Amino acid sequence: MIFAMNEDGTARLDDDTRMECRICWYVYDPAEGDADEQIPPGTPFLALPSHWRCPQCDAEPIAFLPMDH
Numbered sequence: 001m002i003f004a005m006n007e008d009g010t011a012r013l014d015d016d017t018r019m020e021c022r023i024c025w026y027v028y029d030p031a032e033g034d035a036d037e038q039i040p041p042g043t044p045f046l047a048l049p050s051h052w053r054c055p056q057c058d059a060e061p062i063a064f065l066p067m068d069h
Contacts, residue, residue: 015044019064024057028064 019028033039036055039048053060
Protein backbone atom coordinates (compact mmCIF):
# COMPACT_ATOMS: atom_id res chain seq x y z
CA MET A 1 0.00 0.00 0.00
CA ILE A 2 1.33 3.43 -0.89
CA PHE A 3 -1.06 5.57 1.10
CA ALA A 4 -2.38 4.97 4.59
CA MET A 5 -4.99 6.96 6.41
CA ASN A 6 -4.47 9.09 9.50
CA GLU A 7 -7.10 9.04 12.23
CA ASP A 8 -8.58 12.28 10.86
CA GLY A 9 -9.17 10.68 7.44
CA THR A 10 -6.30 12.39 5.61
CA ALA A 11 -3.91 10.35 3.50
CA ARG A 12 -0.26 9.89 4.37
CA LEU A 13 2.59 8.11 2.63
CA ASP A 14 4.05 4.89 3.92
CA ASP A 15 7.59 5.47 5.16
CA ASP A 16 9.08 3.24 2.44
CA THR A 17 7.22 4.79 -0.51
CA ARG A 18 9.53 5.76 -3.38
CA MET A 19 8.69 9.12 -4.93
CA GLU A 20 9.29 10.16 -8.54
CA CYS A 21 9.81 13.71 -9.77
CA ARG A 22 7.25 14.40 -12.48
CA ILE A 23 9.60 16.92 -14.12
CA CYS A 24 12.84 14.93 -14.55
CA TRP A 25 11.86 11.40 -13.37
CA TYR A 26 14.40 11.34 -10.51
CA VAL A 27 13.37 8.75 -7.91
CA TYR A 28 13.79 9.45 -4.21
CA ASP A 29 14.15 6.09 -2.47
CA PRO A 30 13.91 6.29 1.32
CA ALA A 31 16.06 3.16 1.60
CA GLU A 32 18.92 5.07 -0.06
CA GLY A 33 18.35 8.63 1.22
CA ASP A 34 20.21 11.42 -0.59
CA ALA A 35 23.98 11.37 -0.06
CA ASP A 36 24.46 14.75 -1.80
CA GLU A 37 22.23 16.47 0.77
CA GLN A 38 23.45 14.26 3.64
CA ILE A 39 20.02 12.65 4.05
CA PRO A 40 20.67 9.27 5.68
CA PRO A 41 19.20 6.02 4.36
CA GLY A 42 15.87 5.25 5.97
CA THR A 43 14.56 8.84 5.79
CA PRO A 44 10.92 8.86 4.61
CA PHE A 45 9.97 11.40 1.95
CA LEU A 46 7.71 13.28 4.35
CA ALA A 47 10.60 13.60 6.83
CA LEU A 48 12.91 15.39 4.38
CA PRO A 49 14.06 18.83 5.56
CA SER A 50 12.08 21.81 4.30
CA HIS A 51 15.00 23.02 2.16
CA TRP A 52 15.28 19.71 0.23
CA ARG A 53 14.68 19.88 -3.53
CA CYS A 54 15.10 17.45 -6.41
CA PRO A 55 18.84 16.88 -6.83
CA GLN A 56 18.52 16.70 -10.64
CA CYS A 57 16.19 19.54 -11.58
CA ASP A 58 15.73 21.56 -8.36
CA ALA A 59 11.97 20.94 -8.27
CA GLU A 60 10.13 21.35 -4.98
CA PRO A 61 8.85 18.21 -3.20
CA ILE A 62 5.32 19.03 -4.39
CA ALA A 63 6.45 17.94 -7.87
CA PHE A 64 6.90 14.35 -6.68
CA LEU A 65 4.36 11.56 -7.07
CA PRO A 66 4.31 8.19 -5.30
CA MET A 67 5.52 5.14 -7.21
CA ASP A 68 4.08 1.66 -6.99
CA HIS A 69 6.18 -0.67 -4.89
